[in-house]
Amino acid sequence: MTELKNDRFLRALARQPVDRTPVWMMRQAGRYLPEYRATREKAGDFLSLCRNTPLACEVTLQPLERFPLDAAILFSDILTIPDALGLGLYFETGEGPKFKNTIRSAADVDALPNIKADVDLDYVMNAVSTIRSALNGSVPLIGFSGSPWTLATYMVEGGSSKDFREAKKLAYGQPDVMHRLLDHLADAVIDYLNSQIKAGAQVVQIFDTWGGILSGWAYEAFSLQYMRKIVNGLIREADGRHVPVILFTKNGGQWLESMADTGADAVGLDWTTDIGDARARVGDRVALQGNLDPTMLYAPKERIREEVGDILRRYGSGPGHIFNLGHGITPEVDPEHAKAFIEAVVELSPEYHR
Amino acid sequence: MTELKNDRFLRALARQPVDRTPVWMMRQAGRYLPEYRATREKAGDFLSLCRNTPLACEVTLQPLERFPLDAAILFSDILTIPDALGLGLYFETGEGPKFKNTIRSAADVDALPNIKADVDLDYVMNAVSTIRSALNGSVPLIGFSGSPWTLATYMVEGGSSKDFREAKKLAYGQPDVMHRLLDHLADAVIDYLNSQIKAGAQVVQIFDTWGGILSGWAYEAFSLQYMRKIVNGLIREADGRHVPVILFTKNGGQWLESMADTGADAVGLDWTTDIGDARARVGDRVALQGNLDPTMLYAPKERIREEVGDILRRYGSGPGHIFNLGHGITPEVDPEHAKAFIEAVVELSPEYHR
Numbered sequence: 001m002t003e004l005k006n007d008r009f010l011r012a013l014a015r016q017p018v019d020r021t022p023v024w025m026m027r028q029a030g031r032y033l034p035e036y037r038a039t040r041e042k043a044g045d046f047l048s049l050c051r052n053t054p055l056a057c058e059v060t061l062q063p064l065e066r067f068p069l070d071a072a073i074l075f076s077d078i079l080t081i082p083d084a085l086g087l088g089l090y091f092e093t094g095e096g097p098k099f100k101n102t103i104r105s106a107a108d109v110d111a112l113p114n115i116k117a118d119v120d121l122d123y124v125m126n127a128v129s130t131i132r133s134a135l136n137g138s139v140p141l142i143g144f145s146g147s148p149w150t151l152a153t154y155m156v157e158g159g160s161s162k163d164f165r166e167a168k169k170l171a172y173g174q175p176d177v178m179h180r181l182l183d184h185l186a187d188a189v190i191d192y193l194n195s196q197i198k199a200g201a202q203v204v205q206i207f208d209t210w211g212g213i214l215s216g217w218a219y220e221a222f223s224l225q226y227m228r229k230i231v232n233g234l235i236r237e238a239d240g241r242h243v244p245v246i247l248f249t250k251n252g253g254q255w256l257e258s259m260a261d262t263g264a265d266a267v268g269l270d271w272t273t274d275i276g277d278a279r280a281r282v283g284d285r286v287a288l289q290g291n292l293d294p295t296m297l298y299a300p301k302e303r304i305r306e307e308v309g310d311i312l313r314r315y316g317s318g319p320g321h322i323f324n325l326g327h328g329i330t331p332e333v334d335p336e337h338a339k340a341f342i343e344a345v346v347e348l349s350p351e352y353h354r
Numbered sequence: 355m356t357e358l359k360n361d362r363f364l365r366a367l368a369r370q371p372v373d374r375t376p377v378w379m380m381r382q383a384g385r386y387l388p389e390y391r392a393t394r395e396k397a398g399d400f401l402s403l404c405r406n407t408p409l410a411c412e413v414t415l416q417p418l419e420r421f422p423l424d425a426a427i428l429f430s431d432i433l434t435i436p437d438a439l440g441l442g443l444y445f446e447t448g449e450g451p452k453f454k455n456t457i458r459s460a461a462d463v464d465a466l467p468n469i470k471a472d473v474d475l476d477y478v479m480n481a482v483s484t485i486r487s488a489l490n491g492s493v494p495l496i497g498f499s500g501s502p503w504t505l506a507t508y509m510v511e512g513g514s515s516k517d518f519r520e521a522k523k524l525a526y527g528q529p530d531v532m533h534r535l536l537d538h539l540a541d542a543v544i545d546y547l548n549s550q551i552k553a554g555a556q557v558v559q560i561f562d563t564w565g566g567i568l569s570g571w572a573y574e575a576f577s578l579q580y581m582r583k584i585v586n587g588l589i590r591e592a593d594g595r596h597v598p599v600i601l602f603t604k605n606g607g608q609w610l611e612s613m614a615d616t617g618a619d620a621v622g623l624d625w626t627t628d629i630g631d632a633r634a635r636v637g638d639r640v641a642l643q644g645n646l647d648p649t650m651l652y653a654p655k656e657r658i659r660e661e662v663g664d665i666l667r668r669y670g671s672g673p674g675h676i677f678n679l680g681h682g683i684t685p686e687v688d689p690e691h692a693k694a695f696i697e698a699v700v701e702l703s704p705e706y707h708r
Contacts, residue, residue, distance in 0.1 A: 163684065165649050172653035172661075215647055216628040217664070254607050254627060273608060274570040293569055295519050299526035307526075310571070330517065 002137035004202075009070040009140050013203065013244040013265050013287050015320040021312065021349035022070035023342055024142075027328030028063040029075045033335055035062050046091055050076050056127040057134050064139065066335065067342045070322075071139050071203070074131060074196070076124055078146035078207050081188050082155045084120040085112050098159040103152075104166065106174070109181045115188055117195035124192075125199040132200030143201025145192050147208035147249075148185035148230075149223035152178065164213055171222055178222065186226040190233035197235045197243055205246040205268070206230060212251020219255055228262040246289055250327060253278070260285040271296075271326030276314035288315070289322040292341065297325075297333040301340035308344035317352045356491035358556075363424040363494050367557065367598040367619050367641050369674040375666065375703035376424035377696055378496075381682030382417040383429045387689055389416050400445055404430050410481040411488050418493065420689065421696045424676075425493050425557070428485060428550070430478055432500030432561050435542050436509045438474040439466050452513040457506075458520065460528070463535045469542055471549035478546075479553040486554030497555025499546050501562035501603075502539035502584075503577035506532065518567055525576055532576065540580040544587035551589045551597055559600040559622070560584060566605020573609055582616040600643055604681060607632070614639040625650075625680030630668035642669070643676040646695065651679075651687045655694035662698035671706045 004010070008022040030036055039059050043049035050056055060075045079097050083089035088100030103109060118125060132141050146154075154160065156167040171178040193204045211223040227247055236243050247259050248268030259267045260282040269278055269290030278288055296307050308323070315321045323345045329338060358364070362376040384390055393413050397403035404410055414429045433451050437443035442454030457463060472479060486495050500508075508514070510521040525532040547558045565577040581601055590597050601613050602622030613621045614636040623632055623644030632642055650661050662677070669675045677699045683692060 163649055165652055165684070165686075168647070168649040169652045172650055172657055212626065215625045216631070218647075219626075251605060251626070271569045272566065272573075272605070277570070293522070293572075295517055295522040296526055298519055298523045303526055330519070332519075 004137050004140060006070060006139045009322060010202070010241070010244065012319055012322045013246070014242065015284065015287050017319050018353055019350060020353060021321050021323045021345055023323040023345040024069045024071040024073065025063070025325050025329050025338065025342075026073075028067075028069065028073065028338075029059045030329060031331035032329055032333040032338065033062055033066070047077070047089065050080070050127075051123045053123065053126045053130050057130045060127075060131045061134060067339055068346055069139065069342065071142050072131065072135055073142040073205075074124070074128055074144060074201065076127065076144070078144070078150065078209070079154055080121055080124055081115070081145065081185065081192055082151055084115050084117075085155075085188070087155055096160045097154060099155065102158040102166075103155045103181060104170065106177045106180070109177055109184065112181075112184055115191075117188075117192040121192060121195070125195055128196050128199035128201055132202075140202040141200060142203045142205055142246075143193060143196030143199075144205045144207060145189045147206050147211065147223060148182045148189060148226040149211055149214075150207065150209045151185050151189075152181050152222075153210045155181070164210065171218065175221075182222060182226045183229075186229045186233075189230050193230070194233075194235050197238050201243075202238070202241065203244050203246065204234065205248060208247065208249040208252065211249040216255065219249075219252070220258065223249070224255070224258060224262065227259075227264075231263045248289070256281050266322065268324070269326060274314060275311055275321070276316065279315055279320075284320075287320040287322060289324050291324065291326040294325045294327050294329055294333075297329065297337045297341060299337075301337060304337060304340050305344040305348070308341060309348050312345075312349055312352055315352070317354075319353070321352075323349070358491050358494060360424060360493045363676060364556070364595070364598065366673055366676050367600070368596065369638065369641050371673050372707055373704060374707055375675050375677050375699055377677040377699040378423050378425040378427065379417070379679050379683050379692065379696075380427075382421075382423065382427065383413045384683060385685035386683055386687040386692065387416055387420070401431070401443065404434070404481075405477045407477065407480045407484050411484045414481075414485045415488060418489075421693055422700055423493065423696065425496055426485065426489055427496040427559075428478070428482055428498060428555065430481065430498070432498070432504065432563070433508055434475055434478055435469070435499065435539065435546055436505055438469050438471075439509075439542070441509055450514045451508060453509065456512040456520075457509045457535060458524065460531045460534070463531055463538065466535075466538055469545075471542075471546040475546060475549070479549055482550050482553035482555055486556075494556040495554060496557045496559055496600075497547060497550030497553075498559045498561060499543045501560050501565065501577060502536045502543060502580040503565055503568075504561065504563045505539050505543075506535050506576075507564045507567075509535070518564065525572065529575075536576060536580045537583075540583045540587075543584050547584070548587075548589050551592050555597075556592070556595065557598050557600065558588065559602060562601065562603040562606065565603035570608065573603075573606070574612065577603070578609070578612060578616065581618075585617045602643070610635050620676065622678070623680060628668060629665055629675070630670065633669055633674075638674075641674040641676060643678050645678070645680040648679045648681050648683055648687075651683065651691045651695060653691075655691060658691060658694050659698040659702070662695060663702050666699075666703055666706055669706070671708075673707070675706075677703070
């Protein structure tokens with residue numbers, strides 16, 4: 001294997017000393033970049049871009065050419081698994097993801113096929129191996145999946161939702177059916193992430209976008225339990241290196257301790273949680289990733305820099321922090337403001353690692 | 355004044371012993387009730403209903419005729435103040451509230467008029483006094499307002515928003531302008547709630563629907579600070595009774611301690627926070643109001659009852675709990691399920707008050 005030239009991200013995930021805080025951005029390959037929009041134009045639509053190996057590789061690398069980022073993340077969608085399960089993913093302009101079919105009953109769950117990621121999601125594995133090769137050891141490659149609960153909400157609702165009433169109707173009214181769905185999805189996610197690791201992913205992140213809409217007990221029962229199962233089912237070593245897992249539950253700030261106890265290497269924080277408080281709560285158990293409010297990127301550059309400084313100060317000295325946004329970067333952000341954010345991390349963080 | 359026949363709610367707010375846990379529901383006068391829909395039809399639209407004193411009174415009382423509720427809440431909207439400030443509130447079907455004008459600059463803020471609630475929102479005061487009279491001491495009447503931050507988000511965005519980027523652009527980029535707006539709104543809310551108290555409101559609640567989209571420091575700076583100012587500016591005694599204040603920040607579970615330190619009598623919890631943990635965190639400082647997931651009302655009645663039992667058990671014995679939903683009841687709920695919820699509180703809670 002090619003030697004890894006920049007292992008700052010992996011070292012921070014292992015809470016080992018680094019020269020500065022590593023940084024990457026959720027959705028860093030995205031619409032805020034004009035070069036992304038140009039490539040997407042060539043591909044046709046978003047899903048065609050995900051399925052086009054050379055173009056998916058191209059957009060993955062674009063932000064790395066602009067900014068001194070410490071990780072690349074596979075260009076794909078969190079909903080590839082439900083799509084492979086036959087639900088028919090599509091996107092309507094300005095409306096977010098939708099499914100042609102929904103899962104609302106025991107019969108619907110029982111009819112779901114068993115998929116093999118290598119075969120049924122081969123386009124994702126092709127993208128992973130192509131990107132890994134193209135990176136040529138410059139930075140580590142992150143693979144990812146949606147969490148079972150998050151996938152289930154979209155599958156039951158048929159898309160996103162304001163109050164997720166259909167998903168909750170199933171979870172509260174027929175918990176056995178919801179658990180069968182979640183278990184099926186957890187197995188699929190394990191296979192999917194392990195295939196990504198075999199194809200070259202060096203870190204994996206589980207995106208639990210909708211765990212935060214649950215009560216504490218329901219988060220444990222319907223979301224965290226299945227993420228724990230995934231963490232336990234993953235390949236944890238590849239190429240002689242540990243493969244770290246990052247758990248990210250949006251609006252999960254109340255449950256950091258139990259997230260840290262899953263065996264994950266890192267917990268992702270959205271911007272609502274104070275990262276200093278979070279560090280005090282999880283102690284040495286995990287690294288922390290986050291947590292600039294993505295909307296802060298609309299502020300003047302000096303204000304962005306000031307906020308980066310505040311977050312670094314709140315986390316404090318020593319390793320274990322990966323700087324990121326608290327959620328994905330939004331399409332209207334000026335790339336120069338993203339640059340100001342990343343440069344602020346590069347310039348202001350070394351003093352916390354002396 | 356008419357003697358208050360049921361003071362269970364006021365006693366619980368004062369953390370005094372009660373025979374059972376009091377219960378009411380946010381948005382209890384609402385579209386889930388067929389009789390509400392019939393009255394609204396007569397009024398025309400939602401805003402006409404708010405402005406029609408006899409009909410606003412009628413819908414306020416409707417849920418009390420059906421269910422053994424321990425409080426009535428003024429039928430109105432959280433956005434009456436911005437409307438009175440000249441922003442032109444209107445509702446588009448299925449789209450939520452909108453404003454014809456927005457506030458985006460220092461000049462916009464400086465041009466806002468000073469309003470007097472007695473004059474400019476006289477229809478609200480007429481509703482309060484009429485409802486108070488009509489209640490005839492059966493249960494206490496709750497008045498309310500949106501929090502300054504919540505009002506500001508709608509005023510800056512011109513409606514609701516997914517990421518509140520315009521409000522945050524102003525808050526992060528021109529904090530002095532945002533603070534001037536918030537201060538103006540805090541003064542207006544103080545006058546508005548004091549007028550409601552003078553007109554007959556016996557409890558007031560501040561709805562901070564959008565405080566939870568902020569980082570911890572920003573919640574303190576842009577939302578909590580102004581709610582604290584309001585608490586300090588309110589009339590706290592009327593008719594020889596203390597007038598309790600309830601603070602409710604949706605997604606505010608990470609900041610309960612600082613909410614409890616504002617001088618408010620109670621903190622409202624959405625459903626994401628475990629009420630037992632919340633009680634341990636705030637101790638004897640405040641009463642707690644909440645916190646059934648409103649979506650639980652779509653579950654079978656036995657499941658609703660079980661969940662009520664769980665929440666009572668988590669809160670534990672002794673006073674200081676007001677049962678409520680964690681957010682407003684939604685239009686599609688079967689009133690029989692709302693009834694099952696309220697009856698479960700009535701039947702299961704006495705054992706925690708022996």
